[in-house]
Amino acid sequence: MTDEREQFHLSYNSRLSVAPMMDWTDRHCRYFHRLMSAHTLLYTEMVTAPALVRGQARHLLAFDVAEHPVAVQLGGSDPAELAEATRMCCEEGYDEVNLNVGCPSDRVQSGTFGAVLMKTPDLVADCVAAMRAAGSVEVTVKCRIGVDDQDPAEVLPAILQTVRAAGVTRFTIHARKAWLQGLSPKENRDVPPLDYALVHAMKRDFPDLHLSINGGIESLPEAQAQLAAGMDGVMIGRAAYNDPAEILLGADEVIFGQPGRKTARQVAEEMKPYIARHLAGGGRLHSVTRHMLGLFSGQPGARAWRRVLSEGATRPQAGLEVLDDALAQLPRAA
Structure with a gap:
């Protein structure tokens, strides 16, 4: 582990994080966001393991040292391939490697990863076990509460329990079901409704896990309310991108209790x-x-x-x- 990474405690930094967003959270965006908050955890766009391992696209992992603490999100479903991709990410110096178990896009589904993995918790466990064995940094998971006709009250605790047994202790839960058929990813941003109560229940049922909540949170007061409700962290997506000053310029003071407000x-x-x-x-x-x-x-x-x-x-x-x-x-x- 590098000296840069040793100074970060991601359970602390992930009190607030900016979500991985395709075509948005590239290295230029992350550098810009870091100037506004020294402590918020930043995520890359999803990078697929096949692109890194078979496509020789390691350049997609490039980032500026100023971005720390920074996590890379990987997409994939082959444990060996994800292990090799994780090794590359660790060599590049990322502070965390996150597995995407939440994206509902057709492109992701065709690769048998993203939200479709909610249907195969044992495979997710195999993937993260291989990733943890291959790297020296924490492996985490970002998931949904369920997909399609699954019952979230059954599916979510099952996947948390199964993946926890493989060694993952930090999850980010998007509090909305993913619909893989019949809704576009854009429509799935608002339908079906968010279920914050279920995510809060998971924190009560799994007190040993570090759980962040994601979905529909658009302000620092809303983030504070989620933390006050018992969540360990809050992940904000589009609001942090579309109005970065509103979210990030006050984050160090409001969420982390640290100075750092700029104009x-x-x-x-x-x-x-x-x-x-x-x-x-x-x-x-x-x-x-x-x-x-x-x-x-x-x-x-x-x-x-x-x-x-x-x-x-x-x-x-x-x-x-x-x-x-x-x-x-x-x-x-x-």
């Missing part, structure tokens, strides 16, 4: 050296700034900020002057 403008200024390095390496401005569009959400000038940044950053050879132009649309107090 959104300070964060934008602090992104400039990172963006300059990205551009110098041949990268495009839009690859970074697309994650920053919601930084001033709800503030005066936010609409002009988004417009200047979204239109200007996609132009060939766009540079930091676009970010400066966007900042000029905002009151100095922002």
Whole structure:
């Protein structure tokens, strides 16, 4: 384990985490989020084990040391392949390896992983056992409360018990069923209803497990309420991406009891050296700034900020002057 990882205690950092979100939580997004909160646990987009092991896509694991504490989420269902992928992740320096047992997309289902694994808890146990044997960092699971016509009150405790026996002690539970047939992933964000009470019951029934709750939580007060209800952690997804300042600028103080509050403008200024390095390496401005569009959400000038940044950053050879132009649309107090 590296020195960087030894300073983190993930049971503490995971009091608040930003969910793994495909096409959103890439390394640029995570660097941006880390500037707003020193303690929140950040997750990568899901990376599939077949892509790493068979597709030679190890570049997908690249991240900046400033992102710590950072967890990688793997997708897969073959224990040997997941073990090899976990070994790669540990070599790259991740603080945690998480197995995706919750994504309902057709692409994930076709690979026989994600939420469909809720139907085969013994296979999940075999996967995490192989992952734990292959790596030196904690292996965790993100799951649903059930899929399709399963009874969550039966399925969820069964999978927790089975996977706990394989050595996993930290789970993130998305408090909504995944529908693999008949609903799109977008529709599944709102249907069927969330069942927070069931997840709270799991914490009472499995007091030895570290359980985080995910799904529909859109503010720090809501996160505080979940912690007060007995949950060990809260994972926030779209709200942390769409309005990052609202969630992350206050997180260190509100959730972790630590100093660290900045202004959104300070964060934008602090992104400039990172963006300059990205551009110098041949990268495009839009690859970074697309994650920053919601930084001033709800503030005066936010609409002009988004417009200047979204239109200007996609132009060939766009540079930091676009970010400066966007900042000029905002009151100095922002």
